[in-house]
Amino acid sequence: MTEKTAQDVTPSAAPAFKSTGRYSALRLLREALSGHRNWTRAWRKAEPRSEYEVVIIGGGGHGLATAYYLANHFGITNVAVIEKGPIGLGNVGRNTTIIRSTYYTPENIRFYDFSLKLWEGLEQELNFNAMVSQRGCVYTYHTDGQRDAMTCRANDMRLVGADCVELDRAALKSLIPAIALDNGRFPIMGAFMQPRGGTVRHDAVAWGYARGASEAGVDIIEHCEVTGVRQQGGRVTGVETTRGFIGAGTVCLAVAGHSSHVAAMAGIRLPIESHALQAFVSEAIKPFLDVVLMFGAGHYYVSQSDKGGMVFGGNIDRHNTYAQRGTQWVAQEVAAEGVALLPALANLRILRQWGGVMDMTMDGSPIISRLPVDGLVMNGGWCYGGFKAIPAGGYTTAHLIAHGESHPLTTHMDLARFAEGRTVDEPGTGPFPWAH
Amino acid sequence: MLRIPCPHCGTRDEVEFHYGGDASVRRPAADADTAAYAAYVYERTNPRGWHLEWWFHAAGCRQWLEVRRHTVSHAIDTVNGKP
Numbered sequence: 001m002t003e004k005t006a007q008d009v010t011p012s013a014a015p016a017f018k019s020t021g022r023y024s025a026l027r028l029l030r031e032a033l034s035g036h037r038n039w040t041r042a043w044r045k046a047e048p049r050s051e052y053e054v055v056i057i058g059g060g061g062h063g064l065a066t067a068y069y070l071a072n073h074f075g076i077t078n079v080a081v082i083e084k085g086p087i088g089l090g091n092v093g094r095n096t097t098i099i100r101s102t103y104y105t106p107e108n109i110r111f112y113d114f115s116l117k118l119w120e121g122l123e124q125e126l127n128f129n130a131m132v133s134q135r136g137c138v139y140t141y142h143t144d145g146q147r148d149a150m151t152c153r154a155n156d157m158r159l160v161g162a163d164c165v166e167l168d169r170a171a172l173k174s175l176i177p178a179i180a181l182d183n184g185r186f187p188i189m190g191a192f193m194q195p196r197g198g199t200v201r202h203d204a205v206a207w208g209y210a211r212g213a214s215e216a217g218v219d220i221i222e223h224c225e226v227t228g229v230r231q232q233g234g235r236v237t238g239v240e241t242t243r244g245f246i247g248a249g250t251v252c253l254a255v256a257g258h259s260s261h262v263a264a265m266a267g268i269r270l271p272i273e274s275h276a277l278q279a280f281v282s283e284a285i286k287p288f289l290d291v292v293l294m295f296g297a298g299h300y301y302v303s304q305s306d307k308g309g310m311v312f313g314g315n316i317d318r319h320n321t322y323a324q325r326g327t328q329w330v331a332q333e334v335a336a337e338g339v340a341l342l343p344a345l346a347n348l349r350i351l352r353q354w355g356g357v358m359d360m361t362m363d364g365s366p367i368i369s370r371l372p373v374d375g376l377v378m379n380g381g382w383c384y385g386g387f388k389a390i391p392a393g394g395y396t397t398a399h400l401i402a403h404g405e406s407h408p409l410t411t412h413m414d415l416a417r418f419a420e421g422r423t424v425d426e427p428g429t430g431p432f433p434w435a436h
Numbered sequence: 437m438l439r440i441p442c443p444h445c446g447t448r449d450e451v452e453f454h455y456g457g458d459a460s461v462r463r464p465a466a467d468a469d470t471a472a473y474a475a476y477v478y479e480r481t482n483p484r485g486w487h488l489e490w491w492f493h494a495a496g497c498r499q500w501l502e503v504r505r506h507t508v509s510h511a512i513d514t515v516n517g518k519p
Contacts, residue, residue: 258484260484264481269481272480272482319455319489320482321507321510322484419471
C-alpha cells in the first residue's frame with residue numbers, strides 16, 4: 001500500500017515526465033550503484049485535453065488494460081483514462097488475486113482461458129514484475145453429485161484446451177497436509193485442480209498496465225469524476241467531468257461496481273445490481289499453503305500471500321450496496337468455512353478486512369458490449385470474477401472499440417442477450433444477483 | 437450488520453431475514469410486449485441512494501417487509517411505508 005501513496009504526489013504539480021526505460025536485472029544493479037535515487041515515476045500524470053478519440057471512464061484493471069491494448073495492439077493512441085480518485089484503488093486493489101479458467105459454460109471457459117494465456121505472458125509483455133504465480137487452484141468435492149458436476153466441468157475445460165486434473169484423497173493430503181479430509185460435517189471425497197491457475201500481485205497489474213499505456217501515449221487523468229454523458233442525435237460526444245467537458249468519439253465505461261450509476265447518466269438501465277464482496281488477510285505465518293484452495297461444501301477460497309498472510313474470501317453480502325465495507329455475519333461465515341477446511345487456521349487472527357462493490361449481472365456473466373447510444377461501449381458486470389479477466393477483458397474491449405464489433409470470444413457477453421432470451425447462466429440460479 | 441425494525445417483532449438483526457431484492461419492480465400487463473417483460477425480469481435502477489427492497493423475516497413473523505434503505509449509508513428510513 002505504501003508504494004501507491006508514494007506515487008500519488010500533488011496531481012496538479014507533476015514534474016516533466018521522463019520515460020522509465022526498460023526494467024531489467026542489469027538496470028536494477030546500475031540503479032543500485034547510485035543508491036536507487038534515479039528511478040523515475042512509472043507513468044505520466046496527464047492533464048485533460050479538450051478532445052480524444054477514445055475516453056475510458058475508470059482507472060482500474062479493465063480500464064487501464066483496455067487503454068494499454070488499444071495503444072499497443074490496435075494502433076489507437078489518442079486515448080484518455082479518467083479516474084475519479086487515484087488509479088488502482090477500486091476492485092483491482094481489493095480482491096483475492098486469484099487467476100483461473102474453471103468456469104461452467106464453454107464460452108466463459110474459452111474467454112477466461114484466453115485471459116490465463118495472457119497472464120502467462122504478461123510480465124514479458126509489460127516488462128513489469130506482476131508476480132504471476134501459477135501455483136494451482138484446487139477445488140474440493142464432498143458428494144457424489146458434486147463429483148459428477150465437477151467431472152463435467154473438467155471435461156468441458158479439457159475440450160476447449162484448458163487444463164484440469166482430478167486428485168484423490170491421498171494426493172490431496174500430500175499436496176495440502178493441513179487439510180481436514182474427515183471433517184465431521186462435510187468429509188472431503190476428492191478434488192479437482194487446475195495446475196495453471198494461481199495468483200498475481202494485484203496492485204502491480206494496475207501499475208504495469210498504466211506504465212505500458214502511458215509509454216504508448218495514453219493520458220491517465222486522476223481526480224477527474226464523470227458527472228454526465230453528453231449526447232447529440234443519439235450519439236455520444238463526450239463526458240462532463242469535475243475538470244470540465246472532454247470530447248470523445250468513443251466513450252467506454254470500465255467502472256464495474258458503479259456501471260448502473262454511470263450508465264444512468266446516458267439514460268440507460270442495466271441488468272445489474274451492486275453488491276459488496278469482502279476479503280480478509282490474516283497475520284503472516286511461515287509457508288503453510290502453496291496452492292489456491294476452494295471449499296466445495298460452501299463458498300470459500302484461500303491462498304497464502306508472499307508476505308505470509310492467509311488471503312481469503314467467500315460470498316457477497318447479499319443485499320444491494322455501494323458501500324466498500326462488509327457485514328459481520330458474512331465474515332463469521334467465511335471464518336467458519338476456513339476452519340472447517342483447514343482447522344489450523346483457528347489459531348490465526350484476522351489482520352485486515354475490506355469490501356469492494358461488485359456489478360452483479362442477472363445471469364452471472366459479464367457484459368462487454370456496445371450500449372444503446374452510438375459511440376458508447378461498456379466493460380462491466382464482472383460479478384466478483386473481474387480480476388482474473390483483466391487481460392482478456394482489456395484486450396477484447398479494445399477490439400470492440402477499434403473494430404466496432406465484439407471479439408469472437410465475447411460475442412456471448414453482449415447486452416442484447418437479456419432481451420433476446422440467450423442469457424449465459426453461469427451460476428444456474430436465475431435472475432437473482434444476490435444469490436449468485 | 438443491518439438492524440431491521442420489523443413492525444411485528446421489533447428491531448432484529450439482519451441474520452433473521454432473507455433478502456428479496458428490488459421492491460419497486462412491477463409486473464407489466466399480461467398483453468405487454470416482450471421488451472416490457474425483459475425489462476421487468478432483468479433491468480434494475482440499482483440506485484446509489486435510497487432503495488425500496490424486500491426482506492423476508494424468516495426467523496420471526498415470516499412476513500415480507502418492504503424496507504426503504506440507503507445503499508451507501510445503510511440507514512433504514514421506512515418499513516412498509518411507515519417510519
